[in-house]
Amino acid sequence: MRFLSVFCLLVLATSRVSSKPTQEKKGRVHHGKDLSDHQHDDSKDFQYDHEAFLGKEEAKTFDQLTPEESKERLGLIVNKIDADNDSLVTAPELLSWIKHVHGRWVHEDVAKQMQLYDKDRDGHVSWKEYSDQLYSHLIGEEFNDLPDKDTYRNMMKRDERRFKQADKDGDMIATRDEFTAFLHPEEFDYMKDMVITETLEDIDKNGDGFVDVNEYIGDMYSTENDEPEPDWVKTERQQFLDFRDLNKDGKMDRSEISHWIMPPDYDHADVEAKHLIYESDKDKDDKLTKEEILDNWNMFVGSQATNYGEDLTRRHDEF
Structure with a gap:
């Protein structure tokens, strides 16, 4: 079976700055629409809930806190979520917070990539800026003996196709919004066909334009x-x-793939908000008090990555 350890995920996350092609950096784009790369299985751990509620980077920070610190910070977050200050967190308030966290993650990711690829600091990323930095040292004539050269050429063609789709005015110079659509196509309606195409290409091993059950x-x-x-x-x-x-x-077919990866009338954030309330609402009034949230802090911010705080007794250099 194929599993990604926490260590491997961290390596993949940091590999953006080491000039690896988009497909290796990001994985298949249709997974990005979800709120976490982790499987949503509370019987195993709460990592999906942590990343949905906190965001991927903030979840890592909470992994290093003691239970007491986590609860204290969670209490401050609850104050922010409670928009009407009635001391109760409703599903709409929780939904708004989760969408805010996801939007913040996308914004921060794009900012990092803009910093990396916008070499002339004009607030745009041209295809030349992107491809020169990412692929020139992989497909240049001096690297003819590189064993994976054809693979990188194909990745560059795929990236260029996605870049052109994201680039609405066709000048091959991406504004911040266009670059966001390139990096996170699952967030934009006009990139929907590209998401389907790339998903189909990744899974359709026999090249017949369909995905059978074995694929x-x-x-x-x-x-x-x-x-x-x-x-x-x-x-x-x-x-x-x-x-x-x-x-x-x-x-x-393409229509069925679209229904699978982008089901109509299905919102991951809405489902997660209702899930968190259902699992924490002791008096079943469809609202959460701060006490109910703090009582179930493991689901919101606790982490098995630190063995619920026990591993925090180790020095950081021991990990």
């Missing part, structure tokens, strides 16, 4: 030594038959 499963799980499929894989196969392949022809 669908192969994107998330690969067997080793002919081991039997775990139950969750069997469940996913049934999910494909019941909910992915809408016209029951044994494969997903």
Whole structure:
């Protein structure tokens, strides 16, 4: 099976500054629409909830705090979420906060990338600025013996195609908004077709323009030594038959892929807000007091990454 450890995720997150192509840096774009890269399974850990509630970078900061510090900071956050100051957090208030956190993460990520690629500091990123820095040392004539050269050429072509789609006026110079659409196409309606195209290209291994059930499963799980499929894989196969392949022809076309990765009338932030309230609302009035939130602080900000505070007794250089 293919798993990414916390360490690997940190390496991937920092690899942006080491001039790796977009596909290696970001992973498939359709995952970016979600609120976290972690699986949403509270029976294992609350990492999804932490990143949805705090943002990815802030979640890392909370990982280093003691339980007492986490609760204190959580209390301050609750004060911000309670927009009408009635000492109760409602689903709309929580939804607004989660969307704010996600928007802040996108804004901060774009700011970092602008700083990295806007070499002339004119507030824009041209395709030349981006491609020269990211690909010139990988596909230049002096690197003809590079074993993955063709792969990098293909990645550059894919990036250029996405850049052109994001670049509304066609001058190959991205404004901040256009560069945001390039880096986070899942956030923009006019980039929807590009998200579908890239998803299809990544999963459609036989190149027939569709995704069959084996390709669908192969994107998330690969067997080793002919081991039997775990139950969750069997469940996913049934999910494909019941909910992915809408016209029951044994494969997903572009429309069905769109319905899968960008389902209509489904908002990750809204679902997460209602989930947090449901799991913390002791008196079942569909609202949360600060006490109810602090009583369930593990779900909001606690972290198994630090063994709920026990590992914090170690020095930082021991990790």
